[in-house]
Amino acid sequence: MHEDGTLHSIDGLRRLEANAARRLGDDRALMRRAGLAAWHAVLAHWPDARRIVVACGPGNNGGDGHELAMHALACGRDVSVVGLPATSPAGGTAAEAVRRYTEAGGRSQVFDGRLPHADLVVDALFGIGLHRAPEGDAARLIEAINSHGAPVLALDVPSGVDAGTGTVPGIAVQASHTLEFMRRKAGLWTGAALNHRGTASLDTLELETTDFDGVEAVAMRWTVDALAHALPARRRDSHKGQHGRVLCIGGDHGHGGAIVMVAEAALRVGAGLVEVATRPAHVAPLLARRPEAMARGCDVLGGVTLEGSLAACDVVAIGPGLSQSEWAREAVPWVSRAGKPLVLDADALNLLAESAWPVVPSDTILTPHPGEAARLLGVTTPDIQRDRLASARQLAERHGCTVVLKGAGTVVASPGRRPVVIAAGNPGMAVGGMGDVLTGTIAALRAQGLDAFEAACTGALLHAAAGDRAVLEGGARGLLPTDLSPWLRRLANPDFPDPR
């Protein structure tokens, strides 16, 4: 079976392992495949590595390391296996791999505080079996791997990362590349794990469909390729009214730019009409920058002015630069009563957290960053980050709607839908205003007919992928949210010939 975009929990992977071992009638077969796949990864990425250090732990991840070491030895490489002191000898399947390596003439040594010189370090310390923060010798060995200077290939999981949740409870290996086995692990695609994983690839170890009996994926992983199928086609005879009308509400005194970025992104992602309700002082600068937007200056966010705009629009994007002042609060009952699909961001979420909004309809999209998510759930930001997938799911259940939990490895969750993790984006996007662009992007897709969950997933992916393209033009530092505009347009038209 080929890669299928699924992400799995540790429990699911254990079940998968057991099913496959039962079918193969041999506990050792998968580990042998893992070792061979790892050796092929070395040949693909570092074909000239002559001296290879393999740091092996006491469990089956260490078994994978010994299998790899055996192949490297057979191909004439200079191999050193380095193990942890004071751990009991490997048992079961791993013991068999240790035996094979030793019988092939392989050398092993106990870690004494230093690692031998090498062109490549392989991290086979801990995989999905990590169950506490590494301490003592394990922590020192990880430190030595990280300061070694050679590239690091992590087998299955960078040691020290919790592959189920993506948290890093202590020190963890800083991998150049991680080779995952069987199926992708949910925890390697979101949160702190992204600091440790490096690039990543998967070897499925030739699993078969029957191995998945009773195994449910916990999430789907969306990469930029998904954009080719996610965006709606346009009819040749369509007109602007068929591409949706977005009403953007926000931009209180001192925050006028936020709502401009929402409007600009909505236009660049193809909304037919974009209207902005903001403070009167912000109308002229907005129109000077973006004459395509329709801007309405409101000293009162309610009454006839807002009622007309609300009646005409297909989607309301509210929150960026909104503040929590009386001006902002005034909008809430009007917007709620209008019954339009909503995208709530920034201060609209803060108002939701303090129950200023009534219950939001199920087709609402919330786009919190971890701090806003923490306020909505009444917990701390580290609580949210400890298990981002679970936090997004919990928030979606709590409010009965779609949630886009922003941050490294954005997670989209909705009741009754399998969550999606966005495998795109970069640290250059951690800058004020980037979330406003996301709000406009999602609102435009919603206005063009995607349902709430599809608009949220596609919008988050489009936004992250645009950030990845924009960063290639000048690096992560100094990337501005408006730099995404040309790329949003470009990626929102996947059928348009790529100029590169």
Ligand SMILES: NC(=O)C1=CN([C@@H]2O[C@H](COP(=O)(O)OP(=O)(O)OC[C@H]3O[C@@H](n4cnc5c(N)ncnc54)[C@H](OP(=O)(O)O)[C@@H]3O)[C@@H](O)[C@H]2O)[C@@H](O)CC1
């Ligand atoms: N089974 C199969 O068919 C296949 C398995 N595969 C491979 O096996 C991996 C899973 O193997 P696994 O279950 O043996 O767990 P693993 O990650 O080696 O770690 C457990 C060991 O580490 C120890 N330990 C844990 N935390 C620690 C800490 N903080 N500090 C210190 N020690 C710590 C723990 O010791 P304990 O504390 O329990 O005494 C135990 O000895 C998987 O990721 C993949 O690479 C593939 O080959 C495919 C086929």
Ligand SMILES: [K+]
């Ligand atoms: K590892």
